[in-house]
Amino acid sequence: MRTMAIVRRVFKQMLRDKRTLALMFLAPLLIMTLMYFLFQNNTTQVASLGVHHVDQSVVNVIDTKNVTIHHYDSSQARKMIKQHDLDGYLTQKNGQLTITYSNSNPTNTSLIKASLQSGLVKLKMKTLVTVTKKQRAALESQQAALKKLTAAQTQATVTKLKTAIAQAQARGDQATAEKLQKQLKQATATTSSSTQSAKATSYTTKSHYIYGSSDSTFFESFLPAFLGFFVFFFVFLISGVSLLNERTTGTLSRLLATPIRRSEIIMGYLIGYGGFAIIQTVLTVVFTITVFKIHLVGSIWLVFLTNLLLALVALTLGIFISTFTNSEFQMIQFIPLIVVPQIFFAGLVPVDGMASWLQAIAHIMPLYYGANALTAVVTKGAGLGDIGVNLLILVGFMVVLTMLNIVGMKRYRKV
Amino acid sequence: MATDYVIAKQVSKHFGHQQVLNQIDLTLPAGMIYGLIGPSGAGKTTLIKSILGMEAVDSGTVKVMDTVMPNRAVMAQVGYMAQSDALYETLTARENLTLFGQLMSVPKIKLAQMIDYAAGLVDLTSQLDKRVSGYSGGMKRRLSLAIALIQDPQLLILDEPTVGIDPELRQQIWTELNKLKDTGKSMLVTTHVMDEAERCDYLMLIRHGIALAEGTPAALKQQYAVDTIEQVFLKAGRMQDANDGNR
Numbered sequence: 001m002r003t004m005a006i007v008r009r010v011f012k013q014m015l016r017d018k019r020t021l022a023l024m025f026l027a028p029l030l031i032m033t034l035m036y037f038l039f040q041n042n043t044t045q046v047a048s049l050g051v052h053h054v055d056q057s058v059v060n061v062i063d064t065k066n067v068t069i070h071h072y073d074s075s076q077a078r079k080m081i082k083q084h085d086l087d088g089y090l091t092q093k094n095g096q097l098t099i100t101y102s103n104s105n106p107t108n109t110s111l112i113k114a115s116l117q118s119g120l121v122k123l124k125m126k127t128l129v130t131v132t133k134k135q136r137a138a139l140e141s142q143q144a145a146l147k148k149l150t151a152a153q154t155q156a157t158v159t160k161l162k163t164a165i166a167q168a169q170a171r172g173d174q175a176t177a178e179k180l181q182k183q184l185k186q187a188t189a190t191t192s193s194s195t196q197s198a199k200a201t202s203y204t205t206k207s208h209y210i211y212g213s214s215d216s217t218f219f220e221s222f223l224p225a226f227l228g229f230f231v232f233f234f235v236f237l238i239s240g241v242s243l244l245n246e247r248t249t250g251t252l253s254r255l256l257a258t259p260i261r262r263s264e265i266i267m268g269y270l271i272g273y274g275g276f277a278i279i280q281t282v283l284t285v286v287f288t289i290t291v292f293k294i295h296l297v298g299s300i301w302l303v304f305l306t307n308l309l310l311a312l313v314a315l316t317l318g319i320f321i322s323t324f325t326n327s328e329f330q331m332i333q334f335i336p337l338i339v340v341p342q343i344f345f346a347g348l349v350p351v352d353g354m355a356s357w358l359q360a361i362a363h364i365m366p367l368y369y370g371a372n373a374l375t376a377v378v379t380k381g382a383g384l385g386d387i388g389v390n391l392l393i394l395v396g397f398m399v400v401l402t403m404l405n406i407v408g409m410k411r412y413r414k415v
Numbered sequence: 416m417a418t419d420y421v422i423a424k425q426v427s428k429h430f431g432h433q434q435v436l437n438q439i440d441l442t443l444p445a446g447m448i449y450g451l452i453g454p455s456g457a458g459k460t461t462l463i464k465s466i467l468g469m470e471a472v473d474s475g476t477v478k479v480m481d482t483v484m485p486n487r488a489v490m491a492q493v494g495y496m497a498q499s500d501a502l503y504e505t506l507t508a509r510e511n512l513t514l515f516g517q518l519m520s521v522p523k524i525k526l527a528q529m530i531d532y533a534a535g536l537v538d539l540t541s542q543l544d545k546r547v548s549g550y551s552g553g554m555k556r557r558l559s560l561a562i563a564l565i566q567d568p569q570l571l572i573l574d575e576p577t578v579g580i581d582p583e584l585r586q587q588i589w590t591e592l593n594k595l596k597d598t599g600k601s602m603l604v605t606t607h608v609m610d611e612a613e614r615c616d617y618l619m620l621i622r623h624g625i626a627l628a629e630g631t632p633a634a635l636k637q638q639y640a641v642d643t644i645e646q647v648f649l650k651a652g653r654m655q656d657a658n659d660g661n662r
Contacts, residue, residue: 005517009503009510016505254501257467258518259491414471414485 006268028230028284039219047087047108054092061119088112224374225346232314240318256413277311297381309394310370316401346371420570420601426475435461437624450615451605458624459605494563498574500555504548519566533561552579571602609645627651
C-alpha cells in the first residue's frame with residue numbers, strides 16, 4: 001500500500017518531466033544510431049604512402065585499395081611525411097627497403113604494414129612461381145622426349161607381337177597366341193597410363209560462421225555491451241539524482257515523518273524506476289533489432305531479464321552513491337569514478353587478456369557480469385543455464401546494495 | 416485523568432562537541448497549544464525531531480501517546496509540518512495530499528473527504544489541482560499545514576507554521592488552531608513571531624539548548640516584570656549570558 005503510493009508518485013513525477021523521459025528513452029536510440037553508422041564502414045580506411053626510387057614491381061604489389069601511393073623525388077622520409085601529410089614513406093637502396101611511419105594514426109600504420117608485408121610475400125611467391133615454371137618447362141621437354149622413346153618402343157613391341165600372334169594363329173597354336181595377346185594388352189596399357197600428367201592442386205576457401213555472418217560488424221559485437229551500459233548509466237543517474245533531490249528538498253525527511261518503513265521507500269523506488277528501465281530496455285532492443293536488422297541468436301526475454309537486473313543494480317547503486325553527495329554536481333562527479341570504468345570491463349577489451357589485478361577489478365564491476373551475459377545471449381544464443389551464474393551475481397549486488405540503502409536511511413530516522 | 420500527549424524527560428542531545436539539548440523537560444497535555452520560542456539554532460527543531468522519534472536522544476526519554484519514542488506506528492497519530500516546505504513540486508496539491516494521506520493510512524473512502532476538509536481549513540480548495548511549482552511561498556506553507564492535518568491527528572507538531580503567510584491568513588490559521596484545540600487536539604508550535612507566542616496557552620523559552628523559562632504568557636510576563644513576551648525573551652537571554660560570563 002505505502003510502497004505503491006511511492007511507486008505512483010515516481011511514475012507521476014517521471015511522466016511530467018518530459019526532458020528526463022526523452023533523455024531516458026530517446027538518447028540511447030540516438031547514440032545507437034550514431035554508432036551503427038560509425039562502425040558500418042570500417043574497411044574503407046585509406047592510408048597514404050610516399051615512395052622514392054622503389055622498384056615498380058614492389059610498388060605494384062603494395063598498391064591496394066587500403067593504401068594509395070604517391071611518388072616523390074626526395075629520400076628524406078621525415079621531411080616528406082610532414083610536408084605532404086603522409087602516413088608512411090618507403091625508400092629503396094639496392095635490395096634494402098626502408099620504411100618510415102608517421103604513426104600519428106596507428107590504424108593507418110598497421111594498414112601500410114599489412115600491405116607491405118603481404119605485397120612482399122606476393123612478390124616472393126611470384127619469383128618462386130617463375131623459377132618453378134622454368135623447371136617445369138625443362139621437365140616437360142624431357143618427358144616429351146621420353147614419351148616419344150617409349151611410344152616408339154611400344155610400337156615396335158606391338159608390331160613384333162602382332163606378327164608373332166599372326167604366326168602362332170597360322171600355326172594353329174592357340175595357347176601361345178593367347179599368351180601373346182595378353183602381352184599385347186599390357187604393352188598398350190602402359191602407353192595410356194603414362195600420358196596422365198600430374199595436375200597442380202589449387203586451393204579455394206569457403207567460409208562458415210558459427211555466430212553471425214560475413215556481414216558482422218564491430219557494431220554487432222559491441223551492441224549487447226552497450227545495451228547494458230545505457231540502461232545502467234541512465235538508471236544510475238536518474239535514480240541517484242531523484243533521491244538526492246528528495247534529500248535536499250526535505251521530502252525524504254518528510255516521508256520519514258510518516259509511519260512508512262525505510263524498506264518501503266526503497267522498494268517503491270525499485271519498482272517505480274525499474275518500470276521505466278524496462279520500457280527503456282524494450283524500446284532500445286526492439287529498435288536495434290527491427291531498424292538495424294541485428295541478428296539476435298538467443299531469447300529476447302533473457303535480454304530483457306538481464307537488462308532489468310542490471311537496471312536494478314544501477315538503481316540501488318545510484319541511491320547508495322547519492323547518500324554521499326550533497327548536490328547534483330557532486331552526483332555527476334561520480335560518473336567518471338563509478339560508471340565510466342565499467343565500460344572498459346564490459347567486453348570491449350577482452351577481460352581474459354588483462355593483467356590479473358585488472359581481472360580482479362573486472363569481477364567487482366556489475367556491468368562485467370551483465371554485459372557478458374548479454375553478449376552471450378545475443379551473439380551465441382546462450383540459455384538461462386549458461387548465464388545463470390552472472391544473473392545470480394547481479395541479484396547479489398542488488399540485495400547487498402538494497403540492504404546498505406535501508407540501513408543508510410537511518411541517518412534520517414532512527415526507526 | 417487527562418492524558419498527556421507528549422512527555423519528555425531530561426532530554427539531552429549533542430552533535431559533535433555542541434550540546435544542542437540540555438536536560439529538557441516538556442509535558443503536553445490534551446487540548447493545549449504549546450509554544451516553543453527561541454532564536455535560530457536554539458535547538459527547537461532538534462527537540463521536535465526527538466519527540467517525533469527521528470533523532471535519537473543521548474539521554475532522557477520521550478513518550479508520545481504513552482509510547483516510548485522512537486516508534487514508527489505512533490507517527491501515524493502525529494501531524495507534522497516541517498520548517499521547510501517539503502513538497503513534490505511537479506505534483507498538484509491534491510496529489511501531494513493523496514500521497515501523504517496514503518502514507519498516513521487514511522482509508523481510501525475517507526481520503527477525498529479529508530482532502531476537502533484539510534484544503535478548506537487552509538483556504539486552498541480552489542487551487543487543489545494546480546501544480547505546486549506554481550504556488551507562492553504562502554500557499555506552499557498552507558499546503559504543508561493541510562498535509563499535517565490530512566489524517567485528522569490528535570497531536571500536531573508545527574515547526575514555524577506561519578512563516579511567509581500574510582497577516583490576514585495568519586489570523587485565520589490561528590482561529591483554526593484554536594478550533595482544533597477545542598476539539599481536544601494539542602499542538603506543539605515553534606515560532607519566531609512574538610505576538611504569536613502570546614496566543615499560546617503555554618510557552619517554553621529555549622536558548623543554547625537550555626529551557627530558560629516556561630509558563631503561561633501571563634505568568635512569564637509577571638515573573639520578569641515586563642509587558643511583552645519579547646521583553647521576557649530579551650531579559651531571559653541577557654540573564655543567561657550574564658550567568659555564562661560569571662562561570
